[in-house]
Amino acid sequence: MFFHIILERNMQLHPRHFGARLRDKLVSKLMKDVEGTCSGRHGFVVAIMGIEHVGKGLIRDGTGFVTFPVKYKCVVFRPFKGEILEAVVTMVNKMGFFAEAGPVQVFVSNHLIPDDMEFQSADTPNYTTSDGSVKIQKDTEVRLKIIGTRVDATEISLCKKGNLKQALHLLSSESKPTQQTYELLILACALQKSFPDAFAVHRNIVDNGFDQDPFLATKLIDMYSELDCIDYARQVFDKIPRRTIYVWNAILRALTLAGYGVEALGLYREMNRIGMPCDRFTHTYAIKACVVSESMTTSLLEKGKEIHGRVLRHGYETHVHIMTTLLDMYAKFGNVSYASYIFDGMPDKNVVSWSAMIACYAKNERPLEALNLFHEMVYEIRGFSPNSVTMVNVLQACAALAALEQGRLIHCYILRRNLDSILPVTSALMTMYSRCGKLEVTQKIFDQMDKRDVVSWNTLISSYGIHGFGMKAVRVFEEMLSRGIKPSAISFVSVLGACSHAGLADMGKRLFDSMTEQHGISPSVEHYACLVDLLGRANRIKEAAKVIEDMKIKPGPKVWGSLLGSCKIHGNVELAERASTQLFQLEPANAGNYVLLADIYAEAGMWDEVKRVKQLLEAQGLQKVSGRSWIEVRRKIFSFMSVDELNPQIELIHALLAEFSEEMKQQGYTPRTELVLYDLEEKEKERILLGHSEKLAVGFGLINTSKGETIRITKNLRLCEDCHTMTKFISRYTSREIMVRDVNRIHHFRDGVCSCGDYW
Template sequence: MVVRYILHRPTTMRKLQLHLSLHHLQPRGSAMVHCSTITFPANKMFDNMTPEAHPPWNHILFEYSRRNLFQEVLSLFFHMRRSDVSPDSLCLSSVLKACSSLSDPIAGGQVHSYCVKSGHDSGVSVGTALVDMYMKCGSVNDAQQAFHDMPETNVVTWTTLLAGYVQNGCPEIALEFFIRMHEEDLKPNHFTFATVLAACADLGAVQAGSNIHSLVLKLGFSTTLFVGNSLLNMYSKCGLISAAQMVFDGLSNRSSISWNAMLTGLVQNGFHAEALEIFHQMRMDGVQLTQATFTTLIKACADNRELGFTRQLHSCALKTGFASDTSTLTGLVIAYAKCKQMEVAHGLFSLVPEVQTVVSWTAMVGGYLENGMTEQALHGFRKMWREDIKPNEFTFSTILTAAPLLTPSQFHAQAIKAGYESSPKVGTALLTAYVKLSCMEEAAKIFSLMDEKDTVSWSAMITGYAQIGDSEGAARLFRRMTQQGVEPNEFTFSGVLNACSSPTAAVEQGKQLHGLVIKSCLDNAICVSSALVTMYARRGDIDHAYKLFVRQTERDIVSWNSMISCYAQHGRGKKALEVFSELENEGLQLDGITFVGVLTACNHAGLVDEGCRYFKSMTSIYHVHPTMEHYACMVDLYSRAGQLESAMNLINEMPFPAGPTVWRTLLGGCRIHRNLKLGELAADKLMSLEPHDSAAYVLLSNMYAAAGRWEERAKVRCLMEERAVKKEVGYSWIEVQHQIHAFTASERFHPMKDQIYKKLDELGSQLKREGYCPDTNFVLHDLEDEQKEQILAHHSERLAIAFGLISTPLETPLQIVKNLRVCGDCHTVIKMISRITGRKITLRDWNRFHHFSDGSCSCGDYW
């Protein structure tokens, strides 16, 4: 028997006829209830009654709720209250479900108040509905209070509470309450397990997930498909693909959800070949493909720039009817864009208006940028605004990350206008863009405004300070980061270690960071181990650097390039070429940086023939096209060896005009070999390209001084004054007891100046007894020889060495850094000091390292 009630606007409160409209009784903000016909099974209690006599309110509410007519449920509830009809627990549960579905905490609070007044809040069903309502409305504290106020709970109540915590981003609290539930000896059901496994997946809590898996097996839920899918999802999100595969293999009755979960887990963890096998197995087993299947696989194709499989999936989606699905089409647009098929991507994007969402617009803009189509990307970005599609944080981060040549300020204002300036993703992209341009002041402002600073944003700032050579700024920021409890990752350590490679950084600082790297178990990360190699090499310890290089479990081209360049800087050219030979056997793709290191090694060791051979092999064997930097290396190689004519011929044969580096290099060679005519040509070219760079003026004036042409030298100095060109002041520094001590020539401000000059006098007497005769040609001033000798004796590197000798124990190695090139006379003196004192002295000048020991230098007097 079926009873049909037809409702319409009441003329009396008890009359139910054709239509019922409750607009005037609805709470503020609710919608008009449209006419509807409600059909539901009869109940014995209504067999002998008429609707006019006693309206079956609960059944009407239940039917509204069953049909998801939640606004009508609320309206009818308030109508009941005005009619003095008292809802029972079943009715109140339905009303609270409506409040949950509508996310209406105000109406929910009103219903809660009625429950308390009527005494219905003590029932399990109403209490559970209250917990669910508050959780779905985001009122976690109210939900927890409602739970604690319940005199009696059951597994459904606990599961509702756990699900609410997970939905509101509190998975760790969900795990705590699950433990309490277990302690109270309340047996979980399959929904409980699914909920708590989702919490483990969100937290990446592998151990907790494994323990819950054991409980699943113990209580016999392992065969429940719902729980099995949750286990599969948990292990996949935690990166334990082998465990996920075992769960998947153990499922006797797999659904399409199971297959898609396994597929998603493989793709998310980078097992793309295995994901392809699963897809083929799905098709062979006749598993029904879903939208999720295509979305997952197309994303994998996009991530791997796999064009062939993208086309196959596109064809399959057309055959199965999923090609018109918005998510699938959006995925295809993204995949084709990343595969550089912009015409195909634009075709799909243009033909289907539904696809033109902020996600696909972002993909198109990013695709244009990745393919070097900057104008089209900017046009697309502006068109988004015109068509009232507001860019999201991914749009801004995409255009800022993929377009480093664009000025960040072009998008900074728009990000502020869109309200994304303080977003972690956009903020990080903005500050990274400013960092690439070395605009650290702007980057720091962005960083200070960010609401949430994650590891990526901290790392970007640290890397920025490292790039501009501010080692102290990078170290200070790293300390702040760790003090605020942010865990550094491999990129953080790489950035701060690169900062410690700076000449001004403290040696002990780098060693302490090395200890932290080992403690964090990140010493095997390629970027970290390569940074450690570079850091030790630049601090003068090339042997320790090589030991770290040998211990690397995995090496990419960056690691090899780093080691080759380090040996080149230390003047160990043959060792650098040995490492290059090992690299050739590895079969890695060589790049331009590799050959910069190789040519520099040949340059510093005077290996002219070998350098020419490697330069020719770049294009003929390795298909690497020489850049300006490679030509500068070759010009330097010829110039240092005195083959200035060959250097000039190479400059004339270059496929592009010579830049400042090339002319500066040639000018340096002319100074060494005193070729004034060619030096004047190189200086003139360099001054025209960089009129405010002091190198051309200083080198040319030094050449005139060495030739005794004091008038020409004076003219160059006058020209410097006219153009406001400042010569860089030469200084040297040494680290003693974790403090940096800097010296300029004839320094008189150091607290220990008296002891330093006394030590210099002692060394001067010893040097003369050993046969030292000052080479006054390195004093480029028109002075008497005695004055020139005094100037030489007080060069900054000698002051730093004297301080090191009186401030450190006997036989302690000394490390000196100089911002300019060491002069020939100082080079001779330091060799003799190393023999007289028995000290090993490492000197790093602007160009290379010199290792002095027992009267000789590692450069072999060729630098």
């Protein structure tokens, strides 16, 4: 609040200023000395309004200076408890953030920041809501409610000036430091990220017997968390005998932020064992702890379900933030049905909950549901404006479905809401266009960007990659390097993938070696999988197997999967057996591996082996992942399963495909019936082949789109050889451009030729 008050001050003036302008001199000196100062009683002096009265001057012996008692009018600013202030953020860290409201320095502790905002240690550290709609970072304007004020003459002013050492020195001569003094010092240490000083303050706290103070323990834990010294945070926690809920929550938060989920859950269990009552923060951190560890084991999921039960027992089922955190946890475990169950049961949903559910569908391969929910959110419920994170998820869904028309609509929406300058949104747009076959639009968006980050470059590289333009991808990669942008691990995944699709084995091998030699990036399982794929596809399978043998890290299922995939392409039974033995152990529940091996045996005519693998598959109770294709017609997405009976036009589609098949046979084509893994009549096998989902989608596209329109299809598995041959034929026979994107890449069929050059 601002006040107009009269204050008094003794002012000293040198005799040389005496004269007619004495009063002016007093005013200007007063302004210099007083404006901006602060006292506990009156607050900040904002401006001197004038001099009320100047008393009689008194000559000071021996100096010649004269002291005048001056009464002056001024405006002071004094914040009061409960007052709302507008402030500008000056610094953000794990402990909270600092802001300035005019002359007032404000610190907002993380405990007071709304609980759906989380700390993110990016280049610009910030607190962001889980959907990204609100972000507090340096220079953000915030509105604050004052909960307390403090005027400190010594330490804080020193700390702020960066003179922490001097403050510490003062501390050593201070006879009775208070809790408040320590709190300020702890804050300053965290602020300056100074570990030695932090340690000195901590030691001083112990020496002065404050180490049993739970309030300071909470602050110390926060401080060590900010300094990334989680071990010390844990030590503070272990040594404090009286643990309040704040102490518990601080350590849970610190462990969760540092990715020590299992440890956090151990402490959460301990809290429950000793009967420590939990609050909403405790539950929130515990739920998050289930998904921060690198390995997402089923036991962590069980733990999450247990916390879910406890949250319900404590009556939090209507608490939007906790329920959304739970939803997000199930989403991260890929448990879509639980997530949607929670979402449907939430009485109040906010924009965060909607976004979390859309993200859940988008990230768990349910793009159609993600798009539908987005439409419901925007067009039916209204009132909610999706933010950039949601837009990224929705664009990913469009990309997954090759839904170009929907994607364009969303692009317009993004432009209207000025979200197009946000880098992740732009990258998602680029990806959407390239996955829908519009590579030229991807390049155009990239060219028009004011600033680009490594993700933008990676996106462009992988876009050229999936279109089979390997050399172009490598050139973009080289341009990125020449512009001084440091490649990330993902950059190499993108460029190696691009080499692989284009058969550039030597180039890929060189790039792989450059990772460690020139860029100091040690290859991960992902990179090895790319290399194995690259060599394997190029029919250098022995070399690929050698790479696996020499690997310094454990080859995971991805690496063996790449080898098995290559064996399928080149019909290498011996290595396929070796790869699948490993895969059956690593991923016993992945039906795809069994099917691949059976395919390889089938192509080699080893029918007994086919039967054996199929029995193995059935004995495990596994279901083969069924082929699915999607096509967008007039902004609607249609989904096709093999031998689909649901589509009303199915008879028409079958008839059309049969006609093509007859025409093709006359031109010398034989259906690849060996691809059908059943012991059936040849005719029946042909029927099954014609029922493949992508053929149905092509047929549907031909019937329902106008001449000259490109047909765009996506498929959840690899395109089979028979569909590939037939689609080439159809593209020539009907003079249509057909784009099919399978799990690996994009196939552009035109005039009987595919852009992949039959190499995929």
